Amino acid sequence: MATAVALVPTAFHPVQEASAAVASTVSPASGDSAATAPLIVEEITPRAVGKKSTVTVTGKVTNTTGETLEGVTVRLRYSSYPLTGRDQLESHSAGESTDPQAFGPSLTVKGPLAPGESAPYELKVKTSELGLGGFGVYPLAVESTDAAGERLGVQRTFLPYDDGSDVEPVEVAWVWPLLDRPQRADDDTYLDDTLDASLSADGRLGRLLSIGGQAGGFDESVEEPPADGTADADEDTAAAEKAGGTPAKDDAAEAPRAADSREATTDVPLTWAVDPGLLDDISRIAESGYQVLEDGESDTPRVAPREASENAATWLEQARVLIGEDPLLATPYANPDLAALLGSGLENDAESSVTLGRLTLQQVLGRSADHELAWPAGGAMDDATRDFLADRGAERFLLDDSALPASEWIAHTPTAATSLPLGNGEAGTALAIDGRISEEISADTWEPGQAALAQQRFAAETAMIAAEQPGGERRAVVVAPEHDWDPNPVFAQGLLEATEDLPWLEPVALDEIQADPGAVSEREGPVYSDSAAQAELDGDHLDRIKDIRGEVRLFNSVLTNDGDPFRPAILRLESAAWRDEDEAATRALDRLATSVDETIGKVRVMPGEPVTLASKSGTIGILVANDLEEHSVTVHLSIFSENSERLSIGNYTTSMEIGPGGKTTVYVPISARINGRTVLHMSLQNADGEPISAHETTTPVNVTGLGTTALLISGAGAMVLIVALAPRALRKWARKRHEAMSGEGEQDGAPAPGAAAGATEAMHHNVSAPSGQRPDATSGDERGDGVAGRT
Known part of the structure; x- marks a missing residue:
């Protein structure tokens, strides 16, 4: 833990460094696109003004025309009458209502502005000069004009005003998401390289962890680094390198960062929201090498090897410390589309996602989540999903306010908590996420001219809720940014500071928001709308999953120890995140199908x-x-x-x-x-x-x-061959015998030459006789001569 805390300042560093560079903000709905905006509002102070405040607006004006402009003027426009409802906030921000008619201070840029040239501005006005009527939200606009008075650009924002009235504060509970879509297809193959980058100190998940870790303060038992900046150089270098950063050149200059980070902390309690499937993805790349899909357009995508991620290892180490024992909400593994699974006969997969999620959370973070708290995918649930989650311990359900609409007789923002009948006959609690606030703060806050006015929108929305004052009763608001929230760090830090500092807000923990069983519910539902049902994973996606599951079942059936190695991968394919990512979902399906086939082939x-x-x-x-x-x-x-x-x-x-x-x-x-x-x-x-x-x-x-018949045929052939060759062999034997007998006669007595010649002639005659004639078929005289001669 000490090591992880030592690394925390490195992770926090981008938050402080970015504050100077990104102090500006404008919601895209407030005016022109930031990329081509002729007018940008960079800062409004204070966020909420009082009777003795001085409003200061700073920013930049740019000539976006093709001609040089003379007499460019920037001025404030405002109204002394407050807006009367949250719908009016939306109309003013979108430019759908008349701009304020009162004019405040103005500034004329010195000299001409050439095309593309910019100039800074600063406008100041005392609150007392605006004639504001009382507590509430007032429309404000900043516009630029040319010398002829023609508007060049405008940004619309709000001025919350606290005149010291006794306003019942609004309770605000934050749900801080550490969520993303599944990153893997099979266990070793990642769909892209985004996860490693997101876990770095300046990556999306890295920033969310470090900023959220500053909320609620630090554990007082953790020893602070030396105040004089004499921290051990070797430890600082190792910490910086492990965090993926660059070792400090001057230890004395860098060491006070920890103290600075502590000064920036807030006492805003957070409920962390995590997906065990994402934690599993992070843990995998932290442990060893892995591979990433490349050439997504190819029919046979290639994979590229990657080394183990130091960013992932550092992030996990910090998460275990920063999350600590804070309230923790965990989705089932990979945040499955439970409504789609339960409606398609995949109850076993739904059950597995809960079981594996709890096991994974214990293995990775070393703790469990609050099993009584559930956040169904999409912030909506049908009866089957409610009963499924309730049977597994859920009693409090985090839902979008569209699934818990205000009752028709309600003219104000109802409190977040309402009673919810459970299928087992008991009563639970539904907690409505304020959809408008969550949507506004989830918008892009990175382009110039977006963050400061988004801060003002947050202040205005909450002030308007407080200004409604429905009979003085206390109400609560739940703020939960979208799952892929990627805020500018200065903006995110400012939201937590505003929650703590704005006088009409009271930060509370999520589990402090309770429904009053005896009160009349101000909300309907929960409602599972047609649009929610249509958003579920479609039949084609589920059919492909079923096909892959069939192959996996056959593979599992031959495993000796009844294993199920593809179960996490199947659950990742059933994530609700694929509802809006058809291309990535197809890549994941294709890769897993290939992986299953290759594994079976082994x-x-x-x-x-x-x-x-x-x-x-x-x-x-x-x-x-x-x-x-x-x-x-x-x-x-x-x-x-x-x-x-x-x-x-x-x-x-x-x-x-x-x-x-x-x-x-x-x-x-x-x-x-x-x-x-x-x-x-x-x-x-x-x-x-x-x-x-x-x-x-x-x-x-x-x-x-060869069989028996073949042997008989071969034997008969051999006999024919022997019979054919026997006469020739006999003749050869007879010739050799005659030669041998002739040699004996010469040794016993010399025959007459005529006799010898006759005998030789007779012998030759016999040897060369036709094969059909016997060798001894001669006249009796010839036989006698022969006998006499041999004698």
Whole structure:
């Protein structure tokens, strides 16, 4: 905690530095666009004037024409008669009513103004000179004219006046939003890079955290840095670097920031509003590297790696300290569109969002939220949503005032709290957010000429509520900016200061606003209008979610430990934030569908080489892999032959459990009836026989083995070959025998030359005889000669 508090001054630093640069403001509705405005009001002091006050208006006038202007004049216009209702505030701000007719002080710019040239102005007038009648809100306008009196520009604002009358103060409770749309599709892939930037000291969420942390003061138990500015240089450097800033060059000059921040604190209590899903998104990038979608227009978007976010780590550390034990309102995980889910048969997802939200909040912030306080998406709820939230502990419901309209007989702004019957027969409380104030302060306050007049509008709205004085009864107003609130830091700080300083306001905690069960309700409802119903997530979006959930269900069915790793991602797709962000919602849906398909593909039958079966039967090995890094799976292997008449499959082990990153081989007996080619189809299924993926693995099998008939045919062929070759072999044997016998005769006695020649001739005659003639088929004389000769 001490480390986080040491980092707080760094986060607060932009608030003080920005005050000099952005002291101006004008609501866009008050006049010209800031980018081309010929007149800008930068500051009005004081915010509320009294009898002895001096009103000071400062700003800048610009020549936005194409010609040089002479005699440019800036002047005040006002009315001595107060506005009588909040509708008149809107009409005056929008220029729909007549501008005030009384003229106050004026100033003529010295010298001509060339095109595009600007000049400052300052107008002062004592309140006593304006002739204001009493407590209330008075219209004020600042206009510029040329030498001919033609208007060049105008800005319309208000002058709240407190004449010291005994006005019953209005209680104001603030809900401070730390909210955003879901940032991730699957658990590791973010839709863009905006979250890291938003968490920096000068980012949207960084500013909201630091400004809100200044409200209500600091914990007195936290030790302050040395007052003499001698804070340890190494600690300051490390803190600045961790916060994503630049280490201070002069420690002595930078150290007093903590004291300055303390002086800027207010005693305005806040109720923080957080989305556990957003906290989960922040925690993820704070822990390790992640990836971001790129090329959103491509059919196959690429992802780019990112390192762990130091901004996220620092923001979380500060949040745990600054939020501390302050009142905390938490939406269910990812702020789901409960009305759409409950109306589409997705009650289990609604239940999961509540359970996961509470668990995530405890893990990230180390505390729980107020379970009795609920803020339904869009600030409206139907009966089913009310009953669902009430069954899970909600008793107080934060709703837009459009869902809790004032009763027809009410002519003033009714108090925020009203009794709300709950479905279980008990009574709860509905708290109406003041829609007009929340809308006005949520407008853009960054362009020149926007923040100061937005401050005046806040002061005017609350003063008008106080001026209504309905019988002296005390009323309360709830202010809750929009979820994507991105205020100028000076403006946001000024709102909290105004809440504390304006004499007709009394800041209170949200849980102090209670409904009087015995009082007649001044509000109707709650009302769930047709426009609220039409704003729900549409059927196409929910249908795609259901398709993805079907694939996820099949994947979960093979996880050994009954896990549900895609549950947070599914809940993020059911966020009400996608109501108005069709393009981002489509990207999230596409990415998650791809991620589910890729993850299922990691449990697979690995393709093998084609199989050649050289016998009637054999065994093949099928390799099944689980490439998941964190989950064990239990799968069933299914195999069938494309031609079962040619190739059949025997019994094999169908079910197997495979650990993370593991592989196993299944040995499958096969047998062939006839030769030829066929294909084996293999897939993995769950225990119910459902394929977990549409993708199959195939293996070609070529049967070349010989059967009994083939062996008989081959044997007969061999016999024919032997019979054909036997005569040739016999002749060769006979020739060799004759040669051998002739050699013996020469050794026993020399025959007559004629006899030898005759014997040789006879031998040659016999060897070369046709194969159909026996070798001994000679005359008796020839046989006798031969015998005699050998003897």
